Amino acid sequence: MKPQINDLRSAIALLQQHEGQYRETDHPVDPKAELAGVYRYIGAGGTVKRPTRIGPAMMFNSIKGYPDSRILVGMHASRERAALLLGCKPSELAQHVGQAVKNPIAPVVVPAEQAPCQEQVWYADDPDFDLRKLLPAPTNTPIDAGPFFCLGLVLASDPQDASLTDVTIHRLCVQERDELSMFLAAGRHIEVFRKKAEEAGKPLPVTINMGLDPAIYIGACFEAPTTPFGYNELGVAGSLRQTPVELVQGVAVNEKAIARAEIIIEGELLPGVRVREDQHTDSGHAMPEFPGYCGEANPSLPVIKVKAVTMRRHAILQTLVGPGEEHTTLAGLPTEASIRNAVEEAIPGFLQNVYAHTAGGGKFLGILQVKKRQASDEGRQGQAALIALATYSELKNIILVDEDVDIFDSDDILWAMTTRMQGDVSITNLPGLRGHQLDPSQSPDYSHSIRGNGITCKTVYDCTVPWALKAKFERAPFMELDPTPWAPDLFEK
Structure with a gap:
């Protein structure tokens, strides 16, 4: 039976029905290195320095310095949990996701009144606006270049053909009250869009979508040649859920956002503007990367000028521990x-x-x-x-x-x-x-x-x-039988 999931909250509700898959804490935690340090022991896994383990997704309800915020980590940090969220067996995930990429269902646009992501709106031209105070972007280690949004799914379109849209997770470091640096690997489709806009001397509108249905994040991680230029990976999530992903027009930029996201940052990639990733810390490091090492801070990255932030009420900031199982x-x-x-x-x-x-x-x-x-x-x-x-x-x-x-x-x-x-x-x-x-x-x-x-x-x-x-x-041929009668607590579901 397919799970009835269409956003992060319905995914959490499903996990709450299964023992050991989700937990919450009201104990105060600092988003600066402490939160990741805690989760390292509880459920990070992957290539994180030992001791670590595969464990539950975890919601931190009390964030130091941010009384109205909560942070979720580890939603995808278990193959068993991924299978549960997608409605298949862990051993069948490759086949299940592989069928979806071959049979995409395109996203649809809904009106603003049907988009929970726009329940609250903050505009960056307000003199009191400060992204650093509004959202508790975590650092994973004490030597990170700065606070990062680690699960910011960037959505952008080809400036020469708006029908071509791409979504990709990128490294986003908070630099100023209304500026983010963005790391774009060579060849990524959004990097192609950015270069086209820059060559024309124009900014590239983007939305940064956070706190999503897990199927959206998984589908967005396909790369060429499986998903060639022009393939919108949101169609993979549509196929996994057998219903289109819903989009909504941004409030401050000419680009779409994911309507049921928890948090949206709207902005523009500025042409010809670069910034040193660790300009405020001089740490020399960016953040922990998936091989298990801290990546070097990039000396020259494009800049996103933030135009607005929209959120659901009581929004969840979703993050991950860089080199973990997630x-x-x-x-x-x-x-x-x-x-x-x-x-x-x-x-x-x-x-x-x-x-x-x-x-x-x-x-x-x-x-x-x-x-x-x-x-x-x-x-x-x-x-x-x-x-x-x-x-x-x-x-x-x-x-x-x-x-x-x-x-x-x-x-x-x-x-x-x-x-x-x-x-x-x-x-x-x-x-x-x-x-x-x-x-x-x-x-x-x-x-x-x-x-x-x-x-x-x-x-x-x-x-x-x-x-x-x-x-x-031939391996030693042990007898095939059902062991449940001898150890029912281990085998009965």
């Missing part, structure tokens, strides 16, 4: 779906499942489970790996395993690597390929073989049994 879910599910769709199209029935492992933040490490059905399938595992690397360019390492290996169990993966791999014949290195600049090892300083930042050697670990030796690698 990033694995948001980045990893679209990665898995993209790879599954591409390999299935090329080699039908061969790929059984795929997992964008949390150790790679949902981007760097892919586990591919394959099934060799006949002698001629030998070697297709390598083909599947190459398709995966071509489909998602930020992948660094791929581990191939057989159908009897649980790809969501790291111990089982390491068992396959230990007993079904020989380093001299089972490892393929592909040097000199484009990777991801946030991996600190993908740098000329690390290896003389690397020509520039973001260039890497990609590696395929073939931990599959050769077809001719299948009979010698």
